[in-house]
Amino acid sequence: MHQELFCNLNITDYPLIHQDLPIKTRVMNTTVDEVSKSIHDLLFGIGIKVDSPGWLYCSPEYITHNCHIDGDFYNHNSNWTSLCKLNYVIGGPNVTTCWYDVPDNVHTSAKKNFTSTGFPYWVFKISDCNLIESQIMSGWHLFDAGVPHNIVNHKSEQRWNLTIILKDIETGEWLTFVEVKHRMSLIGLC
Ligand SMILES: [Fe+2]
8 A cells, every 4th residue: 555645625616717728838837816815714724825836738639748756856865855736627537647656766867857937847767667546636636746647648638737836834845745634634625
């Protein structure tokens, strides 16, 4: 049994979408206003601040994204950040999110890259990745972006993902999946 990798949330609010949805660039920053006011308030109550929200667009032509982790090294002993993302997914009813195990020695050969908005991520060779979980995601959920993962578009669908990093209000540090899930469970969000 491996660790939990995602968690659907008991949030009924929609994000406030200021742009028309057919945003068709791969990565696009947005503003914190786009996340609904009541979600801001809920998160504030558990010491969490919204950071770096952006839309990720998956076009019908896109088949498989690189297997990667989001963020950066936590330290130099091959531990990763286990960065938590708060996501809201629209469309892509058959698009799956896949998580993978990679051998420890492969971590040192992962390649660092940056999104067009300057956010770091590390890419693994798919031949080094062993599938451990595959899920169709929709609506609001937490997502462990510190485990190697990718998106697989089986049926040429469009998909939009509002993706948000969560920081501790006091320290300004990125929060891990385990920490966010713990705090959200205290107020019944997951
Ligand atoms: Fe990712």
